[in-house]
Amino acid sequence: MKLLLLAGTSEARALAGRLADDPRVSVIASLAGATRDPAPLPVETRIGGFGGAAAQEEFMKSNGIEVVIDATHPFASRISHRTQAICDRLGLPWLQILRPGWQPVAGDRWRYVDDAEGAAQAIPQGAVAFAATGRQTLAAFAKRADVTLYLRQIDPPSSPFPLPTGGYVVGTPPFSIEDEMRLFKDLGVDVLVVKDAGGRAGSKLDAARALGLPVIVIRRPGQPPGDKVASVAEALGWLERRL
Structure with missing residues (x-):
């Protein structure tokens, strides 16, 4: 066959x-x-x-x-x-x-949005956001010059970061919870932005949970x-x- x-x-x-x-x-x-x-x-x-x-x-x-x-x-x-x-x-x-799909547990502060544009709008003014949503979503976040954004991607960037503060975070999964917690602390992250990729709970979600960070979740299409x-x-x- x-x-x-x-x-x-x-x-x-x-x-x-x-x-x-x-x-x-x-x-x-x-x-x-x-x-x-x-x-x-x-x-x-x-x-x-x-x-x-x-x-x-x-x-x-x-x-x-x-x-x-x-x-x-x-x-x-x-x-x-x-x-x-x-x-x-x-x-x-x-x-x-x-x-x-991923499911929140008691104590989680998850906010669901429909797309990357909705996620960008949901980031509080002046916040430091960490987005694990892929480089295809960057255009939506580029309008938020009032926030600091860190965007994770697997490949090294081929163009300058479009926002005045923040930057690319290059890395290949899997990541440990400890590494994610350390990264979020070092960057001063206030909010995590993810796509509802689902499957085994991601270490980034576990790290956000441990640190008490709110999470913006983009719903699946x-x-x-x-x-x-x-x-x-x-x-x-x-x-x-x-x-």
Whole structure:
């Protein structure tokens, strides 16, 4: 069976590892190219966008794709919607691995917003904010010259930081709670800004909880209809039933 794996998450990496030596499945993993030097996957991998819906559909046809597992980030909803629609047209099975969202606990001070613009507006005037929301959100925060913003990203920056105070914080996860607490203290962080990426509770949230920091949480975008599971084990079971 020829499987297209939309990758970019730890779940995709784990699934690729489980399928790499399965003679019944031939996997093509697809990475969007958001990270400049991604760690290699143990299966055939393509990097970069497809060039639109028509080009993606042609790629799937020409490569004989028979099943698709979408293990992209919960915020990569555009490719998820597009791929589900293509699979629907072609009559192909499609599965989304959608990790559970984060949930606040007693004592947390979380404020939910709909997008990066809402997150930028929610930062109190004069505050020091730490944003773990990706460089694509930077334009929204660039309007808040009255705050100090630190933005985490994996790749070194390719352009100057657009705000008068703050800067980029370059680092590759995972991060320990202790390291995150030390970083927040050193930077004088007043508020944490995150996307509801979900899955295993992030150390940044644990650090904010330990320090009593408020958190601005960007809600997930709407997801496409279709089969969904929350774990790699469930995805393997779903695939096994189709082999």
